Amino acid sequence: MLLLILSLSGACARKKSPPLTPKKNVKDCISQNKMLGERIIYHIVQPGDTLYKISRLYNVQLGELIRLNEIKDPSHIFVGQALKIPRYENPQFIWPVKGRISSYFGKRGRKGFHSGIDIPAPKGTPIKAAADGMVVKSGKSLDGYAKYGKIIIIEHTNGIRTLYAHNRVNFVKAGECVRAGDIIGEVGSSGNASGSHLHFEIRKNGRPLNPLKYLP
Numbered sequence: 377m378l379l380l381i382l383s384l385s386g387a388c389a390r391k392k393s394p395p396l397t398p399k400k401n402v403k404d405c406i407s408q409n410k411m412l413g414e415r416i417i418y419h420i421v422q423p424g425d426t427l428y429k430i431s432r433l434y435n436v437q438l439g440e441l442i443r444l445n446e447i448k449d450p451s452h453i454f455v456g457q458a459l460k461i462p463r464y465e466n467p468q469f470i471w472p473v474k475g476r477i478s479s480y481f482g483k484r485g486r487k488g489f490h491s492g493i494d495i496p497a498p499k500g501t502p503i504k505a506a507a508d509g510m511v512v513k514s515g516k517s518l519d520g521y522a523k524y525g526k527i528i529i530i531e532h533t534n535g536i537r538t539l540y541a542h543n544r545v546n547f548v549k550a551g552e553c554v555r556a557g558d559i560i561g562e563v564g565s566s567g568n569a570s571g572s573h574l575h576f577e578i579r580k581n582g583r584p585l586n587p588l589k590y591l592p
């Protein structure tokens with residue numbers, strides 16, 4: 377694949393145009409200066425490419441590609457066309473709760489796998505958003521997360537999400553913007569938890585990452 381990195385700085389001025397859909401996007405939640413890490417690369421359209429394929433390839437929303445490239449008819453792109461692709465830096469994380477770690481990321485027991493880290497803390501300890509983003513889930517016993525009790529999931533840039541589980545109480549709702557350090561809930565032991573602690577995960581496109589590689 378021919379991929380030219382033509383511009384490395386965030387200095388590219390972008391025309392402001394109204395969003396294609398009124399649906400709120402995580403980008404609306406990230407302050408402009410946090411987007412300075414944004415850079416533009418170019419994808420040269422190959423035979424067989426469709427905008428949808430290209431959006432999947434780079435993990436960029438289709439609407440964003442259309443907007444950024446000012447495409448009038450998404451079914452008409454041509455071979456050799458240079459399409460702008462936005463790339464984002466990973467979010468800058470802070471610790472959601474400070475403390476020792478009682479259980480690390482990775483294999484647990486014979487066939488168990490711990491997809492996050494556990495930070496024990498007294499019930500009611502404030503939980504902070506680990507980075508700027510948009511709350512996408514906040515609630516109890518959500519599909520696939522029943523054992524996690526009350527959870528919050530925040531979407532950040534670059535396909536990255538953070539998850540906060542076993543909360544006593546959540547202070548945020550889906551669709552709300554949060555800044556790193558905002559208090560989003562309180563530590564508890566809801567769900568299947570032995571003792572009061574925060575179970576914290578960082579996921580990229582659904583795949584859990586070791587939070588200790590990303591926390592300061």
Ligand SMILES: [Zn+2]
Nearest residue numbers: 492493494575
């Ligand atoms: Zn855990």
